[in-house]
Amino acid sequence: MNQTINHGDIESAENIKKLRVLVSPWLTRILLWSLPLAFLLFAFFLPLSKILLLTFNTSALTSENLRITNYALRFTFYQAILSTFITLLLGLPSAYLFAHYDFRGKALLRALTAVPFMLPTVVVAAGFNALLGPRGLLHTFLPLSSFQFIGTLSAILIAHVFYNTTIIIRIVGSALSSLDPKLEHAARSLGADSLHVWLNVTLPLLRPSILASTLLVFLFDFTSFGVILLLGGPQFSTLEVEIYVQAVKQLNLPVAALLAVIQLICTLVFSILYTRIAARFTLQLAPRSTNKRRPKTIREKIFVTSLCLLLSAFFILPLASLPIRSLFRLEADRGQRGEVQYGFTTDYYTELFVNRRGSVFYVPPIQATINSLGYAGGTVVLSLLLGFPAAIALAKPTHLEKILDPLIMLPLGSSAVMLGLGFIISYGKWLTSPLLVPFAHTLVALPFVIRTLQPAIASIPQRLRQAASSLGASPFEVWKNVDLPIIRRATLAAATFAFTISLGEFGATLLISRPEYPTIPVAIERFLSQPGGLNYGQSMAMATILLLLATVSILVIEKFRLPDTGEF
């Protein structure tokens, strides 16, 4: 009896061995990579090459096109430099505040500053509109006819600061708090006063992190699309906006392609610079005992209090205005001139379910929410399907993965509008199909999905699996009891990432979505660009719904993501 069991065991073990030999490591790698690479080829590299081909078409290089390009390029740099500078003005003191002081509500305030970064641009734009726009809260309570916010450069700059301050706070703040306080002590004992400590010790040590965060902020400002389009208005055109205008409004694909190539070159250069600097400053960072304390002197208290107030106001007001404005009627509706009704209303929400003749849609606006959820669902499935094999391969990198890893991340460096443009040029005849949208969204979401899954898969120590099998677990039981519980959390986080990105994606969607299948962001844009209080109210209602969905998603991601894998 015993012998037969042993014999069976040996036989099955040999079978597994044979199987392992059959499925050679190379074959496994090829199998893992086939789907993700095929997707990248058709969704990214093919469209990219079409854009390049179109640019080298002689018709792209007319003097008129070059004039457009020149203007867009100059304004792009101008607003990006200005935005970055103002972001530093707010970000550096804030980084110092969070790195050096302890105060009540600190964790909340810090989290608050990080929220905008994860929010869809349309929500941020709608939020500033609800606060400072012509129909916004400030205008209603403080009617200053001369005050104009929407459609000015300030609107663009302030929204960019709102978005990106968290980058400075995170990167410079973590560098600041990991600085050894003894370095300052040593410098002081050697005869350096506080100014010289700053100039000779603190600043040189912070320089790489300041540079890296500045470049990252600049990169985001450089490729900003939604903010410029929705808050800047038609007179401001960055490369990104001009690509959209030329491709969709002017139907001038060659110049759009030319702009896209210039944009790509710029972002590529900045990305390379950033990676180099980032690599340098991670070397210096070693976790240190924290040196945080409560503000003591009057000057410290004034600094901490005023900055906290400024940050709270700056980060709460625009986002709080959105739901408030969506629930309050603050002006006359059409045909009711002179008879202004103030007060609470749920009209803007109930109207979402109505298909009005005068509506900009052929369908009730709530359909946009349904579309968005559908697209998001598709994106989740697609990006997990493609992300899992890639993440498994990347978790145990060979030479192959060292080449493929940056390739997989390339779509991150290219702008959403450019991806949309590539889709239009390559797959124009399929533009009638709503299926194109989840593919575009997957392209944007895939790098995030892979970067969330990969560390989780890699974090499972081989010894754990060996221990489990030595205790008598079959390969399936090992997978079920060891791998699955660890991967499950990461999968949930990755899925939510894909879901959130798809929900908020604006640039690519605006270019490729069909008018009869709008998404929430597209609907908000259309409502905002239409006259009338009801349209405005509905855009607020839609943006509030998106804000809620995004907030829930952010909370889910924060809960399930592996700690300290935070990368932008």
Added chain:
Amino acid sequence: MLEVSNIFKAYEGKSLLNDISFMVAEGETVCLLGASGSGKSTLLRIISGLESPDAGLISFNRLDLATTPPHLRDFGLVFQDYALFPHLSINDNVAFGLKMRRMAQEEINLRVGSLLELVNLKEFGERKILDLSGGEQQRVALARALAIRPRLLMFDEPLGALDRALRQDLLNELRSILHRTNIPAIYVTHDQEEAFTIADRVLILHAGRIIRDGIPSEVWANPESAIVAEFLGLGNLLDGEVIAQNQFQTEHGSFTVRCAHKHSKGDKVHLLARPLPDESICVERSRNVLRGVVSDVIFQQDRFKVILDNGIYVYLEDAPKVGQKISVSVKVECLA
């Protein structure tokens, strides 16, 4: 020279330093010995001006330093984890304080060169900090602190991160450099061997107070209190009761101890029974004998530490057998 008087410091309501007073004389090395958390490092930061005391006075050459910021005190600091500037070369680290004093470059080069020679790192000047070993980094830190020709040098567990052999070498080097330069120094450590090697005078810090102040041999011979004896690991501490003049009863038997304290009958006292056998007197005649059954014997290079079943330990030259009953005549002192 340096005078520290009546320093108090509390953190979040908990007293950390409690009425600390001592002096450091010209060329003297004073060692602050205490367990971690005893407030040693805080005291150093207060003396260097990086922190201010709740009460008390720091003065140097009779000059109150309360209003002198740390960068004008000319007190050199050496830390356990070196605190070298990672973005500067070794030369620039050593030159830092001289640059802060706007010294001419030529003079800086000269002084940096001679200091690196002093700490045996002559050829290392252009290297990066991260290329150095821990011991080498600490030499650079010492050179950096010496470069400003400080009026006082302060060491905060400077050898704590180094391994034992290296610690011995560097400690001897430090000792000779301190003697040669004649700079007064405060040396903080929790390691008594280190303290007794380098110190001209030892201060034992316990729970925020200085509980013993004296030259090493004196402190060793006469701990004066049970806490000091226990902290230094001088021997077996026995709880006793006075039964007559110079007569004490403990759970390990009665002892006759010549004692300068004034006791009355029934007083509770601490006795210290040193673990080295008293060779001058044989067990039969001795009145101070420790007895017990051997429960463990530990080999310690030139002797055996013999632990008895009643918790008493003694050092013997020859190892007894476990289970054997032994009696050892020892020296017993009264710690009041």
